[in-house]
Amino acid sequence: MTSFQYMPPLHKQSFKTGEVALVGAGPGDPDLLTLQAFRFIKQADVVIYDRLVSQEIMALLPSNCERIYVGKKQAAHRVPQENINKLLVEHAKLNKKVLRLKGGDPFIFGRGGEEAQFIISQGIACHIVPGITAASACTSYAGIPLTHRKVARSCTFITGNMQDNGALDLPWQTLNDPEQTVVFYMGIKSLPTITKQLINAGRCKNTPAALIRKGSHVDQQVVKGSLETLEALVTLHNIKPPSLIVIGNVINTFADVQLQNLGYLAPE
Ligand SMILES: C[S@@+](CC[C@H](N)C(=O)[O-])C[C@H]1O[C@@H](n2cnc3c(N)ncnc32)[C@H](O)[C@@H]1O
Numbered sequence: 001m002t003s004f005q006y007m008p009p010l011h012k013q014s015f016k017t018g019e020v021a022l023v024g025a026g027p028g029d030p031d032l033l034t035l036q037a038f039r040f041i042k043q044a045d046v047v048i049y050d051r052l053v054s055q056e057i058m059a060l061l062p063s064n065c066e067r068i069y070v071g072k073k074q075a076a077h078r079v080p081q082e083n084i085n086k087l088l089v090e091h092a093k094l095n096k097k098v099l100r101l102k103g104g105d106p107f108i109f110g111r112g113g114e115e116a117q118f119i120i121s122q123g124i125a126c127h128i129v130p131g132i133t134a135a136s137a138c139t140s141y142a143g144i145p146l147t148h149r150k151v152a153r154s155c156t157f158i159t160g161n162m163q164d165n166g167a168l169d170l171p172w173q174t175l176n177d178p179e180q181t182v183v184f185y186m187g188i189k190s191l192p193t194i195t196k197q198l199i200n201a202g203r204c205k206n207t208p209a210a211l212i213r214k215g216s217h218v219d220q221q222v223v224k225g226s227l228e229t230l231e232a233l234v235t236l237h238n239i240k241p242p243s244l245i246v247i248g249n250v251i252n253t254f255a256d257v258q259l260q261n262l263g264y265l266a267p268e
Contacts (some may be wrong), residue, residue, distance in 0.1 A: 015127065020088050020098040020119050021114075022112055024105040024131015028054040029216035032137055036129045044099035046091050048084065052103025052242055054217065065099075074109045081111060085118040092124045103242075105133040109159055109185050132159070135183040138215025139242050142222040143254050143264035152181045152250045160187025160194055160245065168193045172201035173222050181248035191234060195227050198247065203227060208251035213243040224251060 016233045021040040026032035033041070041047075041057070044065050049058070051071030061067070070079040091098045106112025106128065119126040120130055133195065135157050139146055146155045156175060162168050168190050175182050175198060187194055188211075199205050205228040212219040227247060233239070259265040 006027065010260065011243075013127075015040055015097050016125070017045070017095045017097055018092050019125040019127065020092050020100055021127040021129060022100045022106050022116055022119075023102070023127075023129040023268065024107075024110070024112075024133075025053045025101050025103055026058050026132040027104055027134045027137040027141075027216040028052075028056070028214065029137075029141075030056045030060065030223065032132045032216060033060075034129065037131060040099055040127065040129060041101070045096035047099040047101050048087055048091070049099075049101040050103055053101050057101070061099075069130055081114060085115060086237070088115065088119055089122045089124060092119070093120075103134070104137075105131045108133045108135075108157065133248075134215060134242070134244055136147065138212040138220075139183070139246060140221060140263065141148065141216045141264075142210065142212050143259045143262055144246060145250055145253055146181050146183070148250050148253050151253065153179045153250050155181040155183065155248075157183050157185065160184040160190045162190050168197070170197070172197045176202040178204065178207070178249065181250050184245040184247075186237060186241070187245045188234065188241050191231055194245065195230055198227060203247070208246055208249055210246045210251050211237070211243055212238050212246065213239050213241075215244065219265070 023037045023040050025037065041060050044061060046066040046068065046260045047061055048068045048070055054093050072078045088098055088100055097108050100115060102110045102112065104110060116126050116128060151171045158170060184194060209225055209227050209230045211233060221237065223237050223239065256265060260267050
């Protein structure tokens with residue numbers, strides 16, 4: 001058995017040259033950055049960043065900070081992970097303070113674990129700073145609690161990203177509890193499979209469901225329907241990535257008039 005004693009993690013310590021900080025930038029709204037993330041952003045010599053880091057957050061970087069984009073380009077594939085790993089290490093070896101900035105939380109569907117493993121395998125110190133993950137922030141900004149007493153006792157975050165062969169092999173039978181909220185990341189492309197498989201697994205086709213696009217950004221879109229109507233809603237409202245699919249009875253926790261009172265919906 002291994003037991004660990006608490007010690008202040010590296011991210012509590014100062015950011016030195018020759019080190020990498022792997023920082024979660026949250027879902028977009030700069031107000032959702034942690035103070036730790038803000039501190040590292042302000043000190044970076046070079047930032048290696050993804051598509052989901054908002055422009056408002058990029059604007060917080062020092063003006064002389066070098067910016068390297070490694071996200072997906074239009075109609076092209078993302079920079080291979082090995083190249084990103086190498087870039088991080090190369091810049092640290094040039095004695096820079098290297099900021100690896102990622103949308104949401106680096107350890108939730110963010111390959112943060114892989115990057116940290118590589119960085120430390122090269123003998124380089126790596127600070128890890130959590131961020132608010134999309135599922136948490138986007139639902140809050142849409143007035144949807146992820147769990148709610150007597151409505152949802154559990155919540156699952158799951159990827160809708162298909163394998164290279166187009167398959168989506170997920171444990172569907174574990175997602176059919178009516179008191180469970182399910183949040184799909186990267187699921188817009190595979191939505192027809194998701195809805196079909198959930199219904200086949202026993203989830204009622206009338207289960208409330210929502211699509212949240214660009215959550216926490218000024219142009220956030222929230223569309224609500226049911227498991228059965230989701231696919232048509234994607235087409236009707238032209239929902240594109242980055243979007244989350246949220247499934248479960250929690251979606252109807254607040255009536256529209258209450259959402260207006262809470263400031264989530266504009267009064268009619
Ligand atoms: C590669 S994953 C990265 C997740 C990220 N590490 C996190 O913790 O939120 C990208 C997916 O996250 C979701 N996502 C991230 N930011 C979002 C946002 N602001 N609004 C809606 N979905 C978002 C989308 O499903 C998107 O396709």
